[in-house]
Structure formats: C-alpha cells, structure tokens
Amino acid sequence: MNALELEGVRVVRGGRTVWSEGDLSVPAGAVVGVIGPNGAGKTTLFQVLLGLLPVAEGQVRVLGGPPRRGNRRIGYVPQNYTAAIGEAVRARDLVTLGLNGGRFGLRPTSAGERARVDAALERVGAAGYADRRMSELSGGQQQRVAIAQAIVDDAELLLLDEPLANLDLRNQHEIVRLLGDLQRERGATVLVVAHDLNPLLPVLTDAVYLLDGHPHHASIGDVVQEDLLTHLYGTPVGVVRTPQGDLFTRAAWSDPDPAGSER
Numbered sequence: 044m045n046a047l048e049l050e051g052v053r054v055v056r057g058g059r060t061v062w063s064e065g066d067l068s069v070p071a072g073a074v075v076g077v078i079g080p081n082g083a084g085k086t087t088l089f090q091v092l093l094g095l096l097p098v099a100e101g102q103v104r105v106l107g108g109p110p111r112r113g114n115r116r117i118g119y120v121p122q123n124y125t126a127a128i129g130e131a132v133r134a135r136d137l138v139t140l141g142l143n144g145g146r147f148g149l150r151p152t153s154a155g156e157r158a159r160v161d162a163a164l165e166r167v168g169a170a171g172y173a174d175r176r177m178s179e180l181s182g183g184q185q186q187r188v189a190i191a192q193a194i195v196d197d198a199e200l201l202l203l204d205e206p207l208a209n210l211d212l213r214n215q216h217e218i219v220r221l222l223g224d225l226q227r228e229r230g231a232t233v234l235v236v237a238h239d240l241n242p243l244l245p246v247l248t249d250a251v252y253l254l255d256g257h258p259h260h261a262s263i264g265d266v267v268q269e270d271l272l273t274h275l276y277g278t279p280v281g282v283v284r285t286p287q288g289d290l291f292t293r294a295a296w297s298d299p300d301p302a303g304s305e306r
C-alpha cells in the first residue's frame with residue numbers, strides 16, 4: 044500500500060506556482076527525507092497533505108483518501124513549533140492536545156486518555172519533565188514533547204518539519220534514533236523535512252526532493268549522489284562512503300584552500 048500518492052499535482056500560493064507535475068507514490072512504512080532548497084515548497088507539501096492547502100491541479104491521496112483537515116491518522120510537528128506555542132503551557136497539556144485538540148480547547152481528560160498521554164511521554168523519554176512548562180525545557184526536550192504530541196493518537200503518518208533544527212549533535216542523534224524506532228514499532232510512515240541529511244541517513248529509506256519546480260520520489264541511495272545533490276542545492280556537494288556503509292555529504296570546494304595558501 045502507498046501512504047501517499049500524487050498525480051499531476053500543481054500548487055499555487057499567492058498567485059504563483061510553487062511546484063507542479065507532482066507525480067509520486069511513497070510506500071507505507073518508509074522513512075522519507077523531504078529535501079530541497081529554501082522556498083522550494085517542502086512545508087507547502089505538508090500543508091497539502093494536511094488538507095490545509097487545496098491543490099490547483101491534480102489528485103492527492105493520503106493514507107488511501109483525499110487530504111482532509113484534522114485527520115487524526117496524521118501526526119504533525121510544524122517548523123519552529125515549540126517557539127510558536129504558548130511558552131507557559133505544560134508539556135503534559137501539550138501532548139493532551141494531540142488527543143483532544145480538534146475539540147474546543149483542553150477539556151477534562153479521562154483516565155484512559157491520561158494513560159495514553161503518559162505512555163507517549165514515556166515513549167519519547169520525556170516523562171521526567173512532563174509537568175514542567177515548555178519555556179523551562181531545552182530545545183531537545185521540547186522536540187521530544189512535540190513528537191509525543193504527534194504520536195499520542197497513534198498516527199500512521201508522521202510529518203516533521205525540521206525536527207533537528209537548533210539541536211546539538213547528541214540530541215540530533217537521539218531524535219533520529221527515536222524516529223527510526225517509532226517507525227519500526229508502529230509501522231508508521233515518517234516524512235522529515237531536513238536541510239542537513241547527514242544525521243538522518245541511518246534511518247532514511249526514501250527521499251522526496253524538490254528539483255527544478257517539481258517533486259520527485261526515489262530511494263535514499265539514489266538521491267545521495269553528488270550530481271543530484273549539487274544540482275538540487277546549487278552548490279558543490281560531495282558524497283563520502285565509509286567502510287561502515289555510512290554516507291556523508293560535504294561541500295566539495297574546487298579550491299581546497301579557499302583562504303589561499305600562498306600568502
């Protein structure tokens with residue numbers, strides 16, 4: 044089964060086509076890096092999948108049906124989410140919104156709902172600070188709470204927009220491991236917008252890349268190629284394959300010593 048299917052999709056914002064000829068299928072259970080330069084339309088893709096932005100042309104199917112707002116089968120962590128929410132909100136209350144946020148505000152929760160919130164907080168390793176305010180948590184801790192909110196209702200599709208931004212290396216690795224584990228445990232499909240692919244490479248199976256105004260889908264191995272990444276980002280990118288099979292991208296400067304060694 045495919046988690047996502049796009050056929051001939053064109054998206055327009057502010058009277059301008061952001062991307063067009065979107066023809067792709069993403070298999071269920073994939074862990075997908077969504078990549079492309081600034082402004083290419085990665086967040087726009089998520090907004091289409093969430094039913095927040097109607098397409099100008101074509102057909103979209105998400106988990107077998109048309110996109111619709113408030114689809115509880117999708118868990119979403121927006122870009123800069125933790126900065127945008129009220130800082131005074133407690134971690135536990137934020138996760139509770141993932142269960143009942145579609146209704147009017149926070150209402151009293153049942154014992155069953157509280158147990159689900161506790162389980163989600165536990166699963167992401169945030170149980171120890173569940174009663175603290177978001178403003179009192181580090182960036183990595185906040186990101187865990189945001190992911191707990193996205194998984195608390197057993198989402199089958201997780202959309203994460205830049206979940207590693209502003210995290211140190213250790214927190215990046217821990218969040219990446221968590222995403223891989225969540226996919227394995229739940230069979231969920233995970234889409235992650237990321238500017239730096241490196242920390243995600245251990246868990247990515249696929250990529251959706253926005254190139255020359257069109258979205259494409261490929262296996263991750265076919266995307267981590269020097270020519271494609273250099274074209275995609277408009278700057279030299281190199282790929283290094285280590286004996287462990289890891290892949291890394293780096294800037295492949297034509298001048299090995301841009302500061303000049305002859306001075």
Ligand SMILES: Nc1ncnc2c1ncn2[C@@H]1O[C@H](COP(=O)(O)OP(=O)(O)OP(=O)(O)O)[C@@H](O)[C@H]1O
Binds near residue numbers: 056079086
């Ligand atoms: N609300 C809006 N109204 C009109 N145009 C918009 C709106 N939001 C975004 N755009 C435009 O749509 C295009 C795609 O934006 P989007 O945020 O999807 O890009 P992105 O790939 O996620 O970028 P970034 O990597 O910078 O986050 C951009 O040209 C942007 O200016």
